[in-house]
Amino acid sequence: MSDLRDLYQELILDHTKRPRNFGQLATANRKAEGFNPLCGDRVTVHLELDGDTVREIHFEGSGCAISTASASLMTEAIKGLRVEDARALFEQVHKLVTGASGPNGGGPSLGKLVVLAGVRDYPIRVKCASLPWHTLCAALSGGDETVTTE
Amino acid sequence: MxxxxxxxxxxxxxxxxxxxxxxxxxxxxxRTIRGKPLVYINNAATTQKPRAVIDAVSRYYAHYNSNVHRGLDELTEQATEAFETARAKAQSFIGAADEREVVFVRGTTEAINLVAQSFVRPRMREGDEILITEMEHHSNIVPWQLVCEQTGARLRVLPFDERGELVLEQLDQLLTPRTRFLALAHVSNALGTVNPVGQIVDAARAAGVPVLVDGAQAAPHLRVDVRELGCDFYAFSGHKTYGPTGIGVLYGRAELLDAMPPYHGGGEMIRSVTFERTTYHDIPYKFEAGTPNTAGAIGLGAAIDYLAGIxxxxxxxxxxxxxxxxxxxxxxxxxxxxxxxxxxxxxxxxxxxxxxxxxxxxxxxxxxxxxxxxxxxxxxxxxxxxxxxxxxxxxxxxxxxxxxxxxxxxxxxxxxxxxx
Structure with a gap:
């Protein structure tokens, strides 16, 4: 049971059941869609960019607990960041969930996001955690294409 | 239920x-999974293999691996004999009248694509219709969409109801004068529904419409008799029937297979080749270009024997x-x-x-x-x-x-x- 709890930590379950910053964003000026054709998870990231800063970020879509929690936690972490720092955070999270950043995760700057580290023991689920982040990157780049995990 | x-x-x-x-x-x-005995209940994706199948495949490679139908040596003779015996076993497994009606393919997907391109595509004109059902696997949807794109034909869909049963009341209305082909699953892979294939085939034949039945989920569970069903084509996969991956069967009525152009060109499927003119081999070899999956066919034969013993x-x-x-x-x-x-x-x-x-x-x-x-x-x-x-x-x-x-x-x- 303990290893399942590493994946489904309370914080993950909390964000799954009560996703933060969920829904459309009236002030959005950037948007991107992400799709995982393997499982059908869909996520749309809405951004309000103010110059070089992410003023506001919302997401919507349907997905598993991991992708929903990852998206919800992402919106909390990204809001207020400069684009450059948001991209840097994406890199850190990517290393965290793929296990590339070592057993202790990505260090203190990740904050709450370290709960996503549990995914690294479930290779099939890594894409669930990373889909919202890839979609964020696409939104930051201003691309209109749908991002897929494949 | x-x-x-x-x-x-x-x-x-x-x-x-x-x-x-x-x-x-x-x-x-x-075997165990994370210290617990494996409970394998993903059989609609693929079934596990009995030792008889594993042994048949490994015996082939260890003792008589050779290229079938190509050579005069003892190994070739043994391999060819085993390969053709597997065909005969597949024939009796689905109740086909003739061994020539059993084409070895990679699996159900390839079988459906073969029929789509060699039988259906040449018969389609713009505005013609292909009828499928709402519960088909993607492999019994996409090949027909390709034919529609290639020919300007239309795909029509027979719906199912809340229980997951086909709405047969709509069948007559969907079998229009433009319907040229009907393809449906014997058993739905997503719902488990056993469709009343015999009844649907009767309706289609009355309307002059040939029928392909996707038997991938039926073959491991039901006794299949293609003549009783009355269908024109029937397809199933070895790996869902306790046999190896990469082998499957397309059954087609001999006169239809005879009249169809080849699907792939290459070795084995020809009678003679010159740069001016090539004549094709008889069925089923006409549809078996290249070296076949001999081990797979032999393994499938062993799986059929295994099931027959139960x-x-x-x-x-x-x-x-x-x-x-x-x-x-x-x-x-x-x-x-x-x-x-x-x-x-x-x-x-x-x-x-x-x-x-x-x-x-x-x-x-x-x-x-x-x-x-x-x-x-x-x-x-x-x-x-x-x-x-x-x-x-x-x-x-x-x-x-x-x-x-x-x-x-x-x-x-x-x-x-x-x-x-």
């Missing part, structure tokens, strides 16, 4: 099938019993909705859990040693029908037991523990 067929499902199986002995025939069932009535009774028990127990789990409750079903219990995504169910079951499938099952239109992105699907084979169903149920309770 809602009501249990037996009053006391925990009593010893009354099917008469010696399941314990059967389980010993499948080496993989001895009492068919006892096997059916056992599978019905496990399905009824699983349907009852899964339905009792709080927050679970079973998708697909047709009267005639085999093997499959597909379901959603309120508030929990199928992939999370799948991950938790996996940690409990239970291998089920979570996803859209290559049948996205079926998911759309029920308004869900994915389901969890338990699909049973001849070696599954009620005790394994209990392990599934324990896993589902674990899901509740975690998601609260």
């Amino acid at each position: 809602k009501a249990p067929r037996r009053a006391h499902p925990r009593e010893r199986s009354s099917s008469g099938l010696d399941v314990a002995r059967i389980r010993k025939d499948f080496p993989i069932l001895e 009492d068919a009535a006892a096997l059916q009774a056992h599978e019905e019993e496990v399905l009824a028990y699983a349907t009852e127990k899964v339905s009792e789990v709080p927050g679970v909705r079973v998708t697909g409750t047709a009267k005639e079903k085999v093997s499959i219990v597909s379901f959603v859990m309120e508030g929990v995504h199928a992939h999370d169910v799948g991950t938790i079951l996996d940690r409990e040693g239970v291998a089920a499938r979570a996803g859209h099952h290559c049948a996205q239109p079926v998911m759309q029908h029920f308004g869900v992105p994915a389901t969890t699907r338990a699909s049973f084979g001849l070696y599954n037991t009620r005790q394994e169903v209990d392990r599934l149920i324990e896993g589902l309770h674990r899901v509740h523990e975690i998601f609260g």
